[in-house]
Amino acid sequence: MLSFAERQPSGRAAYWLIILPAAAMLLLIYLVPLADVLLTSVTDPKPGFGNFAMLFTSSSVQRALLTTLRIAAITTAVALLLGYLVAYAMRAASSRTQRFMLFCVLLPFWISVLVRSFAWLTLLRGSGPVNNALMAMGLIHEPLALVRNETGVLIGMIHVMLPYAILTLYANMRGIDVGLVAAARSLGASRLQAFRMVFLPLTRPGLIGAGTLVFILSLGFYVTPALLGGGKVLMIAEYVAVQINDTLRWGLGTMLATTLMIAVLGALWALSRVVDVKRLFGA
Amino acid sequence: MSAKPLVRFIDVSKSYDGKTDAVRTLNLDVQTGEFLTLLGPSGSGKTTTLTMLAGFEQPSSGRIFVGDEDVTTVPVDKRGIGMVFQNYALFPNMTVGENIGFPLRVRGLARPAIGEKVARALAMVRLEGLADRRTQQLSGGQQQRVAVARALVFEPRLVLLDEPLGALDRQLREQMQYELKQLHRRLGVTMVYVTHDQVEAMTMSDRVAVFSAGLLRQVAEPRRLYEEPESLFVAQFLGESNALAATIAQRDGAQCKAVLPTGEIIVAAAVGACATGGEADLVLRPEKVALGAAAQTCTNRFPARVVEATFLGDQLRVRLTTLGREDFVIKLPNAAGQGAIEPGSAVEIGWRAEDCRALVR
Numbered sequence: 355m356l357s358f359a360e361r362q363p364s365g366r367a368a369y370w371l372i373i374l375p376a377a378a379m380l381l382l383i384y385l386v387p388l389a390d391v392l393l394t395s396v397t398d399p400k401p402g403f404g405n406f407a408m409l410f411t412s413s414s415v416q417r418a419l420l421t422t423l424r425i426a427a428i429t430t431a432v433a434l435l436l437g438y439l440v441a442y443a444m445r446a447a448s449s450r451t452q453r454f455m456l457f458c459v460l461l462p463f464w465i466s467v468l469v470r471s472f473a474w475l476t477l478l479r480g481s482g483p484v485n486n487a488l489m490a491m492g493l494i495h496e497p498l499a500l501v502r503n504e505t506g507v508l509i510g511m512i513h514v515m516l517p518y519a520i521l522t523l524y525a526n527m528r529g530i531d532v533g534l535v536a537a538a539r540s541l542g543a544s545r546l547q548a549f550r551m552v553f554l555p556l557t558r559p560g561l562i563g564a565g566t567l568v569f570i571l572s573l574g575f576y577v578t579p580a581l582l583g584g585g586k587v588l589m590i591a592e593y594v595a596v597q598i599n600d601t602l603r604w605g606l607g608t609m610l611a612t613t614l615m616i617a618v619l620g621a622l623w624a625l626s627r628v629v630d631v632k633r634l635f636g637a
Numbered sequence: 638m639s640a641k642p643l644v645r646f647i648d649v650s651k652s653y654d655g656k657t658d659a660v661r662t663l664n665l666d667v668q669t670g671e672f673l674t675l676l677g678p679s680g681s682g683k684t685t686t687l688t689m690l691a692g693f694e695q696p697s698s699g700r701i702f703v704g705d706e707d708v709t710t711v712p713v714d715k716r717g718i719g720m721v722f723q724n725y726a727l728f729p730n731m732t733v734g735e736n737i738g739f740p741l742r743v744r745g746l747a748r749p750a751i752g753e754k755v756a757r758a759l760a761m762v763r764l765e766g767l768a769d770r771r772t773q774q775l776s777g778g779q780q781q782r783v784a785v786a787r788a789l790v791f792e793p794r795l796v797l798l799d800e801p802l803g804a805l806d807r808q809l810r811e812q813m814q815y816e817l818k819q820l821h822r823r824l825g826v827t828m829v830y831v832t833h834d835q836v837e838a839m840t841m842s843d844r845v846a847v848f849s850a851g852l853l854r855q856v857a858e859p860r861r862l863y864e865e866p867e868s869l870f871v872a873q874f875l876g877e878s879n880a881l882a883a884t885i886a887q888r889d890g891a892q893c894k895a896v897l898p899t900g901e902i903i904v905a906a907a908v909g910a911c912a913t914g915g916e917a918d919l920v921l922r923p924e925k926v927a928l929g930a931a932a933q934t935c936t937n938r939f940p941a942r943v944v945e946a947t948f949l950g951d952q953l954r955v956r957l958t959t960l961g962r963e964d965f966v967i968k969l970p971n972a973a974g975q976g977a978i979e980p981g982s983a984v985e986i987g988w989r990a991e992d993c994r995a996l997v998r
């Protein structure tokens with residue numbers, strides 16, 4: 355009979371064999387096209403970095419980049435603020451309420467982004483329930499332009515991003531000993547001081563993690579800005595789609611896609627310098 | 638102890654669910670400058686009492702005074718009481734020095750004054766030079782010292798300690814007990830200490846308050862608590878006791894004659910409301926019982942049979958069958974010239990009337 359140690363190598367090989375199809379498929383449908391994208395960005399229409407030069411010369415590319423950065427930044431800031439409040443409330447709640455709140459936070463994940471965007475479109479349009487209610491209350495006299503502009507895009511994106519912010523912050527806050535805040539209070543700190551000097555600094559890794567996550571995801575948004583922006587808010591992802599589907603400038607499209615990828619990897623690298631990324635995302 | 642107490646609990650009750658009392662009608666004074674230990678098993682109400690004094694919980698009824706001030710509804714940060722927690726509760730986002738300086742910072746002290754006081758507090762707990770360390774880099778004992786320094790640095794008149802040594806190993810624990818006691822003597826600060834460890838309570842305290850099931854059973858100096866327990870619970874919680882159920886046949890001032898169910902009559906010290914005809918528990922410390930010739934002069938003498946004798950180094954623990962019991966325990970000092978005690982042998986045991994206490998059941 356074989357000993358355990360002797361059987362191990364063949365067992366190991368069997369494991370590799372089992373994941374081989376998945377690895378091959380990943381290679382074929384993910385890495386090969388990705389390599390093609392990278393290659394196209396420096397070969398089409400002619401070899402060289404001509405496409406990347408457009409980052410510095412084309413005003414429409416720069417405008418799309420700036421719009422993307424601005425929207426991602428505002429989305430991140432608002433999602434962090436709202437997410438912090440919800441995560442803080444969840445942590446303070448009884449375990450039963452906590453479960454219910456978690457359920458409510460996860461609920462939007464089951465609904466397609468497409469459906470949610472159309473729902474916002476209906477809610478926020480000129481004669482939609484939100485404007486009607488505000489006018490009925492006499493708070494406004496003219497319908498507010500809440501959709502088919504940057505405001506609409508922000509509302510939709512913050513809605514999609516909030517669960518990511520909440521869950522990341524909540525995971526971080528759960529790891530903080532409640533006794534520390536109590537200790538701060540017993541040593542003479544007011545509620546505000548205990549929060550500012552003890553709790554808030556301890557949630558810094560959570561804030562950085564949630565912020566980076568939301569920012570990165572926001573950079574690549576396509577459906578929400580396309581629908582809620584009404585064609586007026588052009589973010590990078592939609593810009594890429596236009597280049598490839600309509601104007602057929604593959605070189606420009608793939609260059610922007612490459613730029614986006616580098617930006618995301620750069621942000622993740624920067625994050626990894628500050629916090630333990632694996633632990634942050636529960637890996 | 639005639640001076641005005643620093644802390645007064647007046648008829649304090651606390652119920653978390655509205656049905657059962659975690660603490661019931663507690664009346665307790667803490668004298669200025671004393672080291673008082675709240676001792677009891679878990680769920681006895683000792684921690685709830687400390688929590689109410691700290692201000693984390695409010696009593697359901699009754700009042701708490703610190704000095705002349707009624708602090709019953711004063712929020713925790715306005716009480717000016719230092720506190721040391723079981724898990725140390727050091728702030729991981731701050732260095733050792735920042736941790737100790739925290740109470741001063743929230744009180745708005747100037748930076749130089751804080752630095753000076755922190756340095757002095759560090760020296761006090763013998764952690765000089767560690768101000769810039771992260772708290773995670775310290776050993777358990779060092780972390781505990783930081784927690785103590787942090788609770789003392791703002792010079793509170795009252796410091797509460799909630800099982801502060803529970804997480805330390807035995808040797809370190811004994812050393813920290815000694816150091817805490819030294820600090821208490823040197824600073825003259827009033828300390829209220831919670832523990833479930835009776836030896837710790839005995840070694841450290843000026844007085845011990847024994848709790849069980851939400852009730853304060855007895856407050857006294859350690860020696861008095863051990864020698865003169867006022868209830869069966871205290872007698873058995875602190876050290877070891879033989880307890881015999883009996884009926885009081887006759888009370889005569891400080892003494893009484895009690896009859897056992899087996900018919901023997903024992904002369905004992907009558908405690909409290911122990912009256913003729915009443916039911917009582919006779920409690921007797923194992924080391925107060927004499928054996929053989931030494932028993933001759935005792936008021937109470939009975940025959941017994943040795944079940945087993947265990948050698949414990951400095952003493953001999955002997956289990957006997959006597960007075961209808963099979964678990965009667967006596968402890969004999971390992972004195973010079975003492976012969977062997979064989980299991981199965983018949984012996985005579987005896988004790989003085991005043992060493993056996995008749996407690997109302």
